[in-house]
Amino acid sequence: MKTQKAIISFVKTRDHELADAAQAITNKMTNNLNFGNPTISLSDLQAAIDAYSNALIQTQSGSKADTATKNAYRLTLENDLSRLGAYVNLMADGDLLKLQSSGFPLSKLPEPIGILEAPVLTMHYGENPGEMGIEISPIPKASGYIVLYAPVPAPVDNNEWFNKTLSSSKGTLTHLKSETKYVYKAAAISAEANKMDIYNFSTPVEKIVP
Secondary structure (H helix, E strand, O other): OOOOOEOOOOOOOOHHHHHHHHHHHHHHHOOOOOOOOOOOOHHHHHHHHHHHHHHHHHHHHOOHHHHHHHHHHHHHHHHHHHHHHHHHHHHHOOOHHHHHHOOOOEOOOOOOOOOOOOOOEEEEEOOOOOOEEEEEOOOOOOOEEEEEEEEOOOOOOHHHOEEEEEOOOEEEEOOOOOOOEEEEEEEEEOHHHHHHOOOOOOOOEEEEOO
């Protein structure tokens, strides 16, 4: 089971947002009984924030040297936050209340996708005898698609149909019996659908194999 963690990389944080984020963390970590022995002193972290903030102000002059200095102080601050965040994750050990008390932004838990809606299935003749082309309307968040097919009349139980799993919404069925009518249906795949073995299948399509 996945748990939330403190996000310890600030590479994508905008320049003008980094100092505020770091200051919020420093404020939350100060006298925080959940994290009594941080790997980097909060006074050093505060000094890194102040140095970066001052350097950021200096970049308004447009000097390349000022920008280089700001970038150097930013890297120092990012590294300090990363070290502190690693310590927070270690000490919190997945405890959400402790993580929230640190001031670090937290990772998001993946939301369950559930059973996805039924797609629209289109079948067309393949390039060779015994082949049928598959086109499935893309379903958002689908991890793939399953196609069931069987000669008409098809079995009542889906488990008795032939099946093919696709990683994309297009594919080809091969080694079918020519001049035979088959029925086809498709469904979008999700982790939940696979676990429960429940799928919303498309309207069946009947077509004779060339």
